[in-house]
Amino acid sequence: MGYLTLFAAFFRIGLFGFGGGLAMLPMIYQSVQQFGFMSVTEFSDLLALSQVTPGPIAVNAATYVGLRFLGLSGAASATIGVVLPEFLIMLIVCRFLDRFRSNPLVEGAFTGIRPVTIGLILAAILYVAEGVLVNGPVISAQLFTAGVEYYNLIPILIAVCAVILMTVLKVKPIRVMLLMAAAGAVLGGTGLI
Amino acid sequence: MTKEDQNKERDKKTGTLRDLASLFWGFFKLGLLTIGGGYAMIPQMQQVAVDDHHWLTEEEVVDCIAVSQSLPGIIAINMATYIGRRLYGLKGAITATVGVVLPSFIIISLAVLVLGAIGDNPWIAGAFVGVKAAVCGLILLSAIRLGKQILRTPFQWVLMLGALAAVGFFGINAVWTILAGVILGILYSQIRGSGKHGGDETEQASGKEAD
Known part of the structure; x- marks a missing residue:
């Protein structure tokens, strides 16, 4: 059961993760929180680790979350989950590449997706900064009311x-x-x- | 014509075990040597695929990057699947993808074991704080760099701020913001008159980003 949850959670991240690793972070964070895989602090530890180790952030994250949650076979479930959607989509898209890229509906969709990914990248900062740059949520009234010890x-x-x-x-x-x-x-x- | 010749040339390589091993090793090295995610990987991917192994022409690599950037998921996986499939079909796609994933899988597993064994150590904890603080700056710069290329119209600014507020402030699932982006993007380009060149500017911009 746990393996299936991990696999499904990371499959969804791979499927909707437009805009590369940083834009995928809020999605990874939300799944991690939804299924109780780990805390905010541990999530930002994971991000720090991803930045100084090689490889795609999403693969690092899947391996880390899976390992912490269910050991080595959990790591494998999560990693296969996050890799499989793009693998399958790429295999399909290769077959009708040119039609895909010049389709006006696809072009229209991307005028919407691209700005959203920038918003998601910025949202990732809020997750990382919490507990590191400030002692609590980044967007809150405390930012102005709390004393210098909040920072x-x-x-x-x-x-x-x-x-x-x-x-x-x-x-x-x-x-x-x-x-x-x-x-x-x-x-x-x-x-x- | 030259492209066709090259394709014929390549078809002679039927994907023997030796070919697949070379493909695997090429992508394993890419996975091992690139730190900092997909965008950092692109120049190295060009080096390996075009100059070292002649897997693709320069032109094909640009196509591959453009397609990878417009699909969901990890750019490195998209590119590995694309190149592997072009060369040796399904078995090539599997070989290259496993090759590029394996290094981070192994390294993260080892890192978790080692860090778990160390436990609470103020030096390690301090190192994490240092990297996390620096990562905030790195993410900000990355968002600014992409934003300069992509955010050109008020519509795009509204979508960006909307996604930031939805996810960062209201805690709405990020998947919904992507889906909202798809729907609003299609509506916007249809309304703007037969969707003419709605995505062209940004299409070019993301191509440039890859360079």
Whole structure:
């Protein structure tokens, strides 16, 4: 039963996951919460792990969630679930490729899907920032009413530094992630965060 | 014509065990070496598929990227299935897909075992906080980069903000926002006059993104 739930949850994520890994995150998060697979904190641990390990985020997430929930065979169920929809769709689409891409209904659908995926990517930030940059939900009245202790100043500083490194200094994202992992380890080891 | 010749040329490779092993290894390496998701994988995919193995021509790779981006799911899986199938049919598609998935499956499994064994360690916990904070910045930049290419009309801005509010604030299931995007997108392009070039700008934009 558990295996089927995992498989179905991740099959749905693969089927509706337009716009790549980041846009799929809110969907993964919502499924994880709906079926009680893990907490928000553990979900953002998973995301952090995905950023410093190779491979597609959705595959990493499926493996991680499946493993934590039902062990190695759970990991296999979830991973096959998330991979199967795009595998099957691709096999079908290859057969009538040109007709698919120039169909006005398909084109129209994508004028709607593309902006939605950007909204979903931004929504992913809210999930990650919760408990890391602020001590609670990101969108709430506390943002204005709570004192300075609501904000985690050092992680906010890390986020700002990461943006500066990636934009102004053009450092590759993976190097920035590893650098911030090292900085975080030192700060954590010395009890600052 | 040249494309047809190449196709004939390729049909000679019937997908022997040796061919499949080479395909598997090529995609296994791609899965192993790309960190940071699908978009980071595209340039490396071009390198491996065109320059190293001559699996596809430059033109076919662009087609493959365009199709992969317009389908749901993981871009790397889409591309692996596409290339594998073009080369050796169904068995090629399966070989390439398993090859690209396996590295992350193995590495995440090992990472969970190792981290589980370490337990609560302030250094590891600190490293996670550091990466999570940096990821917030990374996601923001990624959204801005895509937004610059895609968000050109008020309609698109409304959809983007609507999806953000629905999922981020009201906790509505993300699947519904995708379906709403499909319906509104079709209605919008039909209303705008026979759907003429409704998606062209963004089609090109997402092509550029891939470069």
